[in-house]
Amino acid sequence: MKNNQRIVWLDAIKGCGIILVMISHVTPLENWGTYLFSSFMPLFFICSGFVAKDESIPVVLNKKLKSLLIPYWFYGIIATIFFSIVKTGNSYQGGSVHEWWWLVYSRYCFYCYGHEYNLYFMPIESTSPLWFLTALFLGSILSVILLRKKVVSFWGTLFFYIIFTLALSELPILLPWSLDVAFLIAIFMLIGHLLRYFAFTEFIKRNNILIILLVVAYIILTRINGYSNLSVREYGKYGIYSITLFFINGVLFFFLMAWVFISMNGKLVSIFALVGKHSLRLMCIHIPILFCINKFSVKILKYEEKGITIICLIVISLIISILLDRLFNRFRNKFPYLKYL
Template identity: 25%
Template structure:
């Protein structure tokens, strides 16, 4: 990664006011997202990788009760809807002009185009399936914001309301339009949990940096065990994109276990400076948005070079890890270029700093 930065002539900017372990959490999370989408270990990764990002988003919210509705909502629309539209249009053009002629699976071009503006989770996202997340998280932000306002920021009432809505919507396959079934079920549940834990248990996020190593080790091992339990009894049942959770208690256990696991690992790694991991965390939104089309190309190339079927290289350890590395590198280069030359893709008016 440092070599890539040097080759592009990008000077590393030090951002001293960021919380490094939060960037590590995001960095680890985006690596798991890519690996899960490649196909290796996805039955374990899907248990918690998307709940992790909804949880982090809630954790980073603060003082919602005092924030103006128009200002908050407009900031989220600008920071999420603009990247969604930009990357949807770019992905659609690539798919419509080139990729759809090379893939067996296809849908009518007009249906895929309309899906950009009236998103409907499922095959309609064929041009870049991961973009469902941006729509879902936007509406999850809306839900949590108004939940705070309606309940007067009362944590207990917020928690009960969030759980009740989750139990209700998670049993309904519709409406999938605008990803509302995801946003109002698992999405808002994990985001609300992050917000409540931040407000009533953590407060200053930097306090967690002082957690003793023995507690972090216990958290790491407990997280692994919880994921194993959730996988064993709720095997292949969790897929947030499809609003599928299987046993709801086991979903909550697996999501919580994965969150504890990744936070514990990030806090352990926080003892050392890992600029590459910080970079991935800071640029996780861009990498999330661009990696899926890149992944499909890399899988085909690696399969041809190894003279194996696509599905084989996706599910074997060493080819899958090679694909992960290559996709991460190419996606990171894309992030550098976008931040340097096209910051408006992200709803930004100026260059963003790339690394902590």
């Protein structure tokens, strides 16, 4: 396969992941949400590691500055202006001042979630998913540093990444740009990078019974560990001891999604892959779209149904993303940076 060709089943995994992200922002799905929403973020990190090239740190830094931080600031500024205009009051602590401050800090809140005197920067009716871009940026740089090490120093660096993850999980505050979880993100990316060189697709195709066992293991471990949310450094119900369970579940969930989309054929995979190709932009734009859908359904239609909201959010977000893609492609010869949006 040529390097510039997309991997359909990998795009489909990202498509499934971003759909789960959007659903989670509409409804927690009660008990089902724990199994569906606790491990969807590692999907993106492992997928990113799977397609990562063996490049130098300066090259990767330059690429990630453009591909992640340009859309971060572009969509972040636009969304913050949008919410500053449409919100007539301070519907959360700090009001529009904190909406602008989050662009610098890039975290949902300052203290760990649930703190009595917390400072909330990124409420759900704002631009909260954009924390992912800065987290992936740091994780990508750290993963390259790890992969560029020789055998002995590689294991030493990996050991320190694990130690840093454990130590930073005990901090009372959430660090800017998700630095406290970036070392774990780098390890997820390492897993993806290694899987690429172990005939992964053939392994998935030939081990259906093993995959069934992995499904059982995932369900059991998720039930034991409980709900997790990487954006606010919630690894599970056992604090620092849940990090291992969270990591295993993240890898297991990737294996399960890979099995689904590698085994599946037809248009359904293509549809998920189409969504996956737009996953980064969908991560950036779906919250303002959800805000508009909710306002329209409640104030205009006087009707609110979560299922319909989810369908509308996914379809409208995808249509807008495709239109933006065509618009940016049309003018990117004159404005090259449009290709990163």
